[in-house]
Amino acid sequence: MLFVLIAMRRYLAVEKNKQLYVKLYPEVSSLTREHPPIASFVIKIVSPSAPDRRTLTHPGICDMQLKNSDDFVWATDTLFTGRIIIDVEFLDLKIVPASVSTHISPFFRVCVCIMPLICSLLFLVGRVQGGEPSSIWDSSEVKQHSATTALAPLGRMLADGIHTDITVNAAEGSIRAHRAVLAARSPVFCSMFSHDLKEKELSTVNISDMSIGACQAFLNYIYGSFRADEFLTHRLALLRAADKYDISDLKEACHESLLEDIDAKNVMERLQTAHLYRLPELKSGCMRYLVSFGKIYEIPEDLNAFLQSADRDLIAEIFQEVLAAWKGL
Numbered sequence: 172m173l174f175v176l177i178a179m180r181r182y183l184a185v186e187k188n189k190q191l192y193v194k195l196y197p198e199v200s201s202l203t204r205e206h207p208p209i210a211s212f213v214i215k216i217v218s219p220s221a222p223d224r225r226t227l228t229h230p231g232i233c234d235m236q237l238k239n240s241d242d243f244v245w246a247t248d249t250l251f252t253g254r255i256i257i258d259v260e261f262l263d264l265k266i267v268p269a270s271v272s273t274h275i276s277p278f279f280r281v282c283v284c285i286m287p288l289i290c291s292l293l294f295l296v297g298r299v300q301g302g303e304p305s306s307i308w309d310s311s312e313v314k315q316h317s318a319t320t321a322l323a324p325l326g327r328m329l330a331d332g333i334h335t336d337i338t339v340n341a342a343e344g345s346i347r348a349h350r351a352v353l354a355a356r357s358p359v360f361c362s363m364f365s366h367d368l369k370e371k372e373l374s375t376v377n378i379s380d381m382s383i384g385a386c387q388a389f390l391n392y393i394y395g396s397f398r399a400d401e402f403l404t405h406r407l408a409l410l411r412a413a414d415k416y417d418i419s420d421l422k423e424a425c426h427e428s429l430l431e432d433i434d435a436k437n438v439m440e441r442l443q444t445a446h447l448y449r450l451p452e453l454k455s456g457c458m459r460y461l462v463s464f465g466k467i468y469e470i471p472e473d474l475n476a477f478l479q480s481a482d483r484d485l486i487a488e489i490f491q492e493v494l495a496a497w498k499g500l
Contacts, residue, residue: 192246207238209265220253326396341386357416439477
């Protein structure tokens with residue numbers, strides 16, 4: 172008997188001309204007991220020696236959770252002569268969430284029984300990832316590789332100035348760039364280049380409130396070639412640019428980064444930034460640091476300077492938080 176299972180073949184001798192049934196189940200292990208797979212598949216029994224390769228096809232299984240050897244049993248009284256092939260085609264295979272992402276691979280066993288003889292074959296089908304049930308053939312890695320491959324030439328276009336058609340003027344210098352790339356990433360740039368504005372006529376964009384280093388980091392992000400160190404160095408300037416040019420993913424990246432290192436030296440500046448750019452989580456984090464943790468009493472000089480220049484509504488919010496904390500004592 173020949174088994175054909177996902178490009179794996181095994182030859183097994185079995186007794187023929189008796190009742191035949193096929194079982195498909197995961198190999199017993201702690202992995203499959205705790206996280207039983209969910210499979211969609213089609214099984215065929217093929218007689219290659221019969222006229223026209225006689226084939227018996229199971230109707231198919233969709234999203235069946237396979238825990239043990241009794242979950243899927245296909246019994247048939249159809250008689251086959253000579254050699255037969257059991258062909259298992261997995262249409263999808265999902266893994267129930269694991270608490271920790273792992274690369275341990277689940278095994279499946281196909282059991283083919285022609286009474287009274289039982290033969291089985293063990294084979295590997297995939298890997299486990301933590302989180303929501305997901306297909307082992309998820310295309311996320313392919314998409315990530317494709318995106319990385321596509322972004323590399325864009326970064327080179329910027330770095331090497333390949334066929335640039337616009338100049339971005341920063342505070343201390345200028346950088347050549349491409350209208351199409353800027354327009355694709357920012358609706359503000361797209362509007363500039365689509366209407367009869369000076370940017371379109373002069374082929375220049377003036378970002379005079381950014382240093383050349385921050386501007387380079389901004390363009391590197393747009394072109395997909397930015398570095399973590401330059402992001403951290405220029406994240407406040409990048410936040411301003413993201414808000415100004417409506418690049419939401421950059422704005423969110425800056426928001427998340429600014430949440431990570433709030434301390435006594437920067438909390439007042441972060442609070443002002445959160446209020447100015449409408450960043451609710453950052454504002455909440457700063458308020459909690461100041462009021463809930465009592466840090467507001469440890470920075471009197473910074474607080475006094477803040478009260479002299481900050482927005483009145485923001486100052487009122489701080490006092491409301493302080494009063495609420497006092498009432499809760």
